[in-house]
Amino acid sequence: MHVSELRGGNGPFVAGTFFDLGTVGYEQAEYALTVGVRAFERPGPVGSSATAVEEAEAITRAVVYRPADPTAFNGTVFVEWLNVSAGIEAAPLWMFTHRELIRSGAAWIGLSAQHVGIHGGASALEMMAGSSLVELDPERYGGLRHPGDRFSYDLFTRVGELARHGRGTILEDLPIERVLGMGESQSAFRLTTYVNDLDAEAGVFDGFLVHARGGTAAPLDDGQDPRALREGPVTPFRDGLRVPVLCVEAETDLITLGYQQARQDDAEHLVVWEIAGTAHADVYTFSAGILDDGLQPIEALARSWRPPRELFGATLHEAVNAGPQHFVMDAAVRALDGWVRSGDPARPPASPRLELAGYGFAVDELGNALGGIRTPHVDVPVSVLSGLGNGGNAIAFLAGSTVPFPPEQVRELYGTKASYLERFSASAAEAAAAGFLLDDELDEIVGIAAENVDL
Numbered sequence: 118m119h120v121s122e123l124r125g126g127n128g129p130f131v132a133g134t135f136f137d138l139g140t141v142g143y144e145q146a147e148y149a150l151t152v153g154v155r156a157f158e159r160p161g162p163v164g165s166s167a168t169a170v171e172e173a174e175a176i177t178r179a180v181v182y183r184p185a186d187p188t189a190f191n192g193t194v195f196v197e198w199l200n201v202s203a204g205i206e207a208a209p210l211w212m213f214t215h216r217e218l219i220r221s222g223a224a225w226i227g228l229s230a231q232h233v234g235i236h237g238g239a240s241a242l243e244m245m246a247g248s249s250l251v252e253l254d255p256e257r258y259g260g261l262r263h264p265g266d267r268f269s270y271d272l273f274t275r276v277g278e279l280a281r282h283g284r285g286t287i288l289e290d291l292p293i294e295r296v297l298g299m300g301e302s303q304s305a306f307r308l309t310t311y312v313n314d315l316d317a318e319a320g321v322f323d324g325f326l327v328h329a330r331g332g333t334a335a336p337l338d339d340g341q342d343p344r345a346l347r348e349g350p351v352t353p354f355r356d357g358l359r360v361p362v363l364c365v366e367a368e369t370d371l372i373t374l375g376y377q378q379a380r381q382d383d384a385e386h387l388v389v390w391e392i393a394g395t396a397h398a399d400v401y402t403f404s405a406g407i408l409d410d411g412l413q414p415i416e417a418l419a420r421s422w423r424p425p426r427e428l429f430g431a432t433l434h435e436a437v438n439a440g441p442q443h444f445v446m447d448a449a450v451r452a453l454d455g456w457v458r459s460g461d462p463a464r465p466p467a468s469p470r471l472e473l474a475g476y477g478f479a480v481d482e483l484g485n486a487l488g489g490i491r492t493p494h495v496d497v498p499v500s501v502l503s504g505l506g507n508g509g510n511a512i513a514f515l516a517g518s519t520v521p522f523p524p525e526q527v528r529e530l531y532g533t534k535a536s537y538l539e540r541f542s543a544s545a546a547e548a549a550a551a552g553f554l555l556d557d558e559l560d561e562i563v564g565i566a567a568e569n570v571d572l
Contacts, residue, residue, distance in 0.1 A: 118275060119151040120285030126257025129180050130250065131199065131227050133208035134215055136410040141219050144185045146287045149260065151176045152275050156267035157337050159314050163355055167314045167337060173264035177235065178250070179276055181286050183224040191222040192294035193454050194280045198273060198304040199227050201234040205248035209301040210328055212406045217447035219411065220557065224288055228276045230269040232339070235261050239342065242511060266339035269307065270315050273298065277321035295457050298322040302397065305330035306346055310337065312362055313355045324361040324457040326450060329397055331374030351378045358386035363453045363465055365390045367442060368486060368504025369397035369517055372477060383467055390468040392445050393489035394502035396438035396517020400424045403437060415561065419568030424519040431510035438517030440502045441492045444562060448555050466552035477505060490553045493544035497537070499527050499570055524571050534572040541566050
């Protein structure tokens with residue numbers, strides 16, 4: 118592999134956070150990676166060995182974030198398979214979990230694994246035509262070359278190998294101990310295939326965070342129309358996973374994306390979390406997370422958590438979901454890292470499963486889903502939080518909904534603000550004790566609720 122730093126043009130681009138990493142003690146660099154890669158086919162069932170059938174050269178890019186102070190590095194590098202569902206390279210897992218990654222001192226690599234992100238073409242949502250890297254910044258990215266998505270899996274392996282040593286990148290001087298793969302949504306479909314068909318042979322990653330997958334998995338070839346991502350055979354994770362896999366699912370993922378069809382029990386190296394009151398994409402994805410550097414006053418942070426109905430220039434039928442997925446995802450990355458470090462004694466807690474009813478979820482008397490990971494947002498609610506039931510633009514079906522209770526109902530339920538906050542705080546502490554929220558974030562969670570409750 119040849120590694121060279123990318124320069125010129127408009128600087129590194131990835132749709133994720135947009136605050137200055139220097140303010141939180143991090144630095145970034147971007148690299149072109151020239152590497153020989155292979156395509157595979159799997160002649161047998163899921164879990165059987167995939168066979169290399171073709172070779173090519175790729176010139177892709179990787180964005181790297183790391184603590185500026187080497188002594189702050191915690192030994193873990195996360196490699197995210199960048200998401201291209203909307204035709205633009207996005208880092209949704211960096212977005213959801215960056216507060217914990219920064220707090221813990223982890224490094225992060227965002228990999229351009231797929232053809233459409235670099236060169237453009239059909240995408241799963243077809244929202245942002247003309248937004249590939251080469252189209253956005255030909256001066257900086259015009260030299261990149263991707264031979265096709267059938268080579269994406271080997272690209273992920275090769276960048277995992279790079280992350281192991283950091284040679285030629287700003288990671289090179291760091292004492293790297295663990296490399297964890299991560300992918301969300303469309304990338305989670307592909308990471309499911311990687312875990313099932315390639316990881317046992319590649320043996321590069323120490324664990325995986327698979328977030329918001331559906332019931333199927335991506336093909337090994339690149340013949341599938343990306344708009345048909347949810348079509349195909351139901352694909353659970355294989356038996357006998359090599360390393361820890363933590364799979365986290367929102368309500369939308371079970372019903373809309375069909376994960377309920379692929380549900381399976383936890384196993385030696387598999388833990389699945391299902392979070393009540395959450396959507397595939399939510400207010401943190403669309404607004405709150407973009408500028409959340411951990412330094413904002415609680416009043417400003419709380420304002421960013423107030424769910425809008427306006428999204429990408431359209432008015433949705435309901436406000437987008439304002440559920441607690443970000444805070445649970447912070448707990449998830451800490452749990453996975455601890456599991457990989459310490460083995461079974463640090464295994465993430467088992468999640469209750471969401472309760473299904475017909476084509477949706479069984480709900481309580483206030484309208485929130487039963488079962489799943491419980492948080493104060495659904496157990497001491499001031500709104501119905503759902504991963505379903507929205508419309509108004511092309512992405513609304515993934516945005517879930519927030520339907521506030523009328524003010525008189527909130528007063529009837531809780532009486533005073535002090536009473537509400539007492540119950541909310543107790544519920545948050547219970548979720549943290551169970552391992553699904555972080556003690557570090559309880560003051561923030563309660564503070565946002567205090568600012569935004571209508572009492």
